[in-house]
Amino acid sequence: xxxxxxxxxQENRLLAINTPLGEDxxxxxxxxxxxxxxxxxxxxxxxxxxxxxxxxxxxIGENVTVSLFLADGSRRHFNGLISRFSHEHGMDDQESSxxxxxxxxxxxxxxxxxxxxADSRIFQKLSVPDIVNKIFDExxxxxxxxxxxxxxxxxxxxVQYRETDFxxxxxxxxxxxxxxxxxxxxKKHTLVLADSPMEHKxxxxxxxxxxxxxxxxxxxxxxxxxxxxxxxxxAGKYSxxxxxxxxxxxxxxxxxDSKHVLGPGDREIYDYPxxxxxxxxxxxxxxIRMEExxxxxxxxxxxxxxxxxxxxxxxxLQDYCRPDLNDxxxxxxxxxHDARQEGVYTGxxxxxxxxxxxxxSNQFQCIPHEVPFRPVRSTPRPVVEGVQTAIVVGPAGEEIxxxxxxxxxxxxxxxREGQRNENSSCWLRVSQSMAGNSWGAVFLPxxxxxxxxxxxxxxxxxPIITGQVYHGTNLPPYKLPDEKTKSTFKSNTSxxxxxxxxxxxxxxxxxxxxFIHAAKNQDIRVVQDCFEWVGASRHLIIKTDQFVKVENNxxxxxxxxxxxxxxxxxxxKVAGKEARAVGGSLSLTVDGAVTEVFKASHSEDTTGSYYxxxxxxxxxxxxxxxxxxxxxxxxxxxxxxxxxxxxxxxxGSMTMINSGPGxxxxxxxxxxxxxxxxxxxxxxxxVADPGAMAKIKEDQLAKQTGKYGAQPARPxxxxxxxxxxxxxxxxxxxxxxxxxxxxxxxxxxxxxLPDGSVLxxxxxxxxxxxxxxxxxxxxxVTFPNLDRESWEPR
Numbered sequence: 001x002x003x004x005x006x007x008x009x010q011e012n013r014l015l016a017i018n019t020p021l022g023e024d025x026x027x028x029x030x031x032x033x034x035x036x037x038x039x040x041x042x043x044x045x046x047x048x049x050x051x052x053x054x055x056x057x058x059x060i061g062e063n064v065t066v067s068l069f070l071a072d073g074s075r076r077h078f079n080g081l082i083s084r085f086s087h088e089h090g091m092d093d094q095e096s097s098x099x100x101x102x103x104x105x106x107x108x109x110x111x112x113x114x115x116x117x118a119d120s121r122i123f124q125k126l127s128v129p130d131i132v133n134k135i136f137d138e139x140x141x142x143x144x145x146x147x148x149x150x151x152x153x154x155x156x157x158x159v160q161y162r163e164t165d166f167x168x169x170x171x172x173x174x175x176x177x178x179x180x181x182x183x184x185x186x187k188k189h190t191l192v193l194a195d196s197p198m199e200h201k202x203x204x205x206x207x208x209x210x211x212x213x214x215x216x217x218x219x220x221x222x223x224x225x226x227x228x229x230x231x232x233x234x235a236g237k238y239s240x241x242x243x244x245x246x247x248x249x250x251x252x253x254x255x256x257d258s259k260h261v262l263g264p265g266d267r268e269i270y271d272y273p274x275x276x277x278x279x280x281x282x283x284x285x286x287x288i289r290m291e292e293x294x295x296x297x298x299x300x301x302x303x304x305x306x307x308x309x310x311x312x313x314x315x316x317l318q319d320y321c322r323p324d325l326n327d328x329x330x331x332x333x334x335x336x337h338d339a340r341q342e343g344v345y346t347g348x349x350x351x352x353x354x355x356x357x358x359x360x361s362n363q364f365q366c367i368p369h370e371v372p373f374r375p376v377r378s379t380p381r382p383v384v385e386g387v388q389t390a391i392v393v394g395p396a397g398e399e400i401x402x403x404x405x406x407x408x409x410x411x412x413x414x415x416r417e418g419q420r421n422e423n424s425s426c427w428l429r430v431s432q433s434m435a436g437n438s439w440g441a442v443f444l445p446x447x448x449x450x451x452x453x454x455x456x457x458x459x460x461x462x463p464i465i466t467g468q469v470y471h472g473t474n475l476p477p478y479k480l481p482d483e484k485t486k487s488t489f490k491s492n493t494s495x496x497x498x499x500x501x502x503x504x505x506x507x508x509x510x511x512x513x514x515f516i517h518a519a520k521n522q523d524i525r526v527v528q529d530c531f532e533w534v535g536a537s538r539h540l541i542i543k544t545d546q547f548v549k550v551e552n553n554x555x556x557x558x559x560x561x562x563x564x565x566x567x568x569x570x571x572x573k574v575a576g577k578e579a580r581a582v583g584g585s586l587s588l589t590v591d592g593a594v595t596e597v598f599k600a601s602h603s604e605d606t607t608g609s610y611y612x613x614x615x616x617x618x619x620x621x622x623x624x625x626x627x628x629x630x631x632x633x634x635x636x637x638x639x640x641x642x643x644x645x646x647x648x649x650x651x652g653s654m655t656m657i658n659s660g661p662g663x664x665x666x667x668x669x670x671x672x673x674x675x676x677x678x679x680x681x682x683x684x685x686x687v688a689d690p691g692a693m694a695k696i697k698e699d700q701l702a703k704q705t706g707k708y709g710a711q712p713a714r715p716x717x718x719x720x721x722x723x724x725x726x727x728x729x730x731x732x733x734x735x736x737x738x739x740x741x742x743x744x745x746x747x748x749x750x751x752x753l754p755d756g757s758v759l760x761x762x763x764x765x766x767x768x769x770x771x772x773x774x775x776x777x778x779x780x781v782t783f784p785n786l787d788r789e790s791w792e793p794r
Contacts, residue, residue: 036334157426177288181312240274585765743767
């Protein structure tokens, strides 16, 4: 740019500014602002220019340098970038105001740019310096220096949640006790991150500062003109505590006493959680917190014109009225500068308006150098309000990804950098209904499930899963609201699915059901007793073999009929005795041969007739056979045949001994064997699919078959009182005869009782049955295996 007129220059002036616009395009009239430790410098610049159209685009965001003339003739530089720029013109009646435009600019460090970027992201397995390096590198910032004397542990999981990059970095630095300041050069400024007092260098060009209430011109000597010293009571002990669920019994409480106790009393600050997992980490953090308190015990505030005072630098105080403060070093924690040169720059001479328009002053605050500076934890930790949801993730191909504590990893919806794999988060614990030592409940969220995540004390670094929810892809097991009365625990075979285990509850009125489905095996182990009570029927279908082992007694009581059907062989071995009592008849039909071997005596006793009918009968005895009736007998032994009796008659066509026909031979008749009744079929359990089950039920009802179509079993009724038993004196007797008037034994009958239930039974060998304890009313008797037309009641 060229003004084509008088030369306006900043040469040999108190203040000067160098910008990308060119030399002396902008003339600096006033420079105000502050700098300090662990704070961004911020300077307001008042500028003049003969040019009324200075480009905003060419100055905003650009690097500029302000130079301040020092007492020794050198210049101190303030470098930064312009974050804001404004223009005004013609604000008063002075001729100069019409000729010149006034500009205002705000100068900040490059670190300030991070106040204009915000993110939500996750850092894993990185220390705080590593995180800072990563963010600076991502933004292309290189003008910084890490001067750290301590070693900083790796943090497993650190979350930046809805924070600016600046606030996030500041919060981490404050937590670790790392401070920062800026070193200025002519063309750049460097951010220094440090943790030791040794990194505070002397103010450039001014290692000492005299304290004088009055003096000569500030252009001749820089000095402290006012100084106030203050000391205050702070905590004498700092204690913190935390809980590490991986070592839950570990005592993590730590305490650190102050080295600079002031005032009476035992003053302790106790805080929880301390944000650490191991005791040695707690020792370090407690020390940092205590030093944060100690850094505020003694403070010095003052004013002066020491132009070399810079935040983060130190100076040695001299000539103060308190000798105990002299010749000691102090670190400047903040400095506020105010420099001005009024009037318009003309020629190479001074400023119009004379030296009276030139001035510089500052205000400062400092602490003793031997006390480590620790930044105040002023940057708030983000708080996650309410709950969030996330998707469970894991390595490719994994359906269930967990560790020894049953933890899982998730992909948060807000995490745009997550790769939806095992690196997307830390391990998250999963809330269970019970969690004991090797006992409790375990339901692990699987990859793809949407889970509810809460955060302990709202801390995004401490997530925990408290539930699961369905979404548009993962739908409930049963169609809703159609199946709204069903509640279930249903799993899925892993990997690849295709089968499931389930415990389901149906609460629909009249169809209540507990459904249990095992995809493969079911194992039940009862240490002591097992009691099972069924109010009506129990059906058991076994597709292959059944094995039962009872190592002591087995007791079975059947109140009515016991029916068994064996498709092949029956093998029974009794090691001891066998005793049977049959209250009615006993019928045995054998289609093949019968072999009985008795290794001791064999006795049969009947109070009625004994009849044996066969094509041939052979009775063989090694010693003898005796037939005995009253006083008569026939003895057959190895010596011969002996017939004894009051009268012995041999009646035959060839031999006659003694006259008369003798006694007529007795006769007998063969009994009728009763055909065993086939057992009723066991009914299939419901299938898991409610839709398929509805079709099966409809078909069974139509055909009157299956568990839903068959005659309902007699429902269970509680035991009756004695009065009720007395009232039930009705009975039913059944007798079935054929057309010849002979009894029909063993036939199956059914009695439909007055309450609608049905009793089953079989007739005895005489074709008779009696059923007692029937409610008064009408009963209906039928014979299911006979044609209805072939019999009629009498």
